[in-house]
Amino acid sequence: EITEIGASKVIDGRVVEWKDWFCNPGRKIVPRIARLTHITDEMVADAPSVEEVIREFAAFVGDLPLVGHNIKSSDLHYITRALKRAGVAMDNGFFDTYLYAKTLKDRYGWENVKLEYLSQVFGVEQPEAHRAFCDAEANVGVYFKLKELD
16 A cells, blocks of 8 residues: 655646655555665554545646656556545556666666666666655656657
8 A cells, every 4th residue: 555655746847846745555554665765653543544645646746747766566556556546537647767878778788677677777876775755755756867868
């Protein structure tokens, strides 16, 4: 279940707004996820529900495309499920920086195309990897760097 959503709004190649929401998943956070994200049950105890946050997220995004690292096989599943439960329709296009980086991996000799690795390659700060706001911020930097390469 979603515990945090981090997003940046990029218009005309410029970040115009950042948002970060904690979500109360309505159940205990799985220990593996808590270790990965460092998000605890206490941090989300008073947060709004996933359905409430996904409505705010949809309003924030509007009709802009979604850009994320591994968004196709990971984030879109959770976003779509939450949108459906909240009764919200979104038909936004998306761009997956992970899939795009895979097409460039051999050409540039990268070891892998994980967000943490590419952030290091491009000198993009990512102090709290696997936290939504930090990953969203890092992904913006990686996205711009990837677009410069091709």
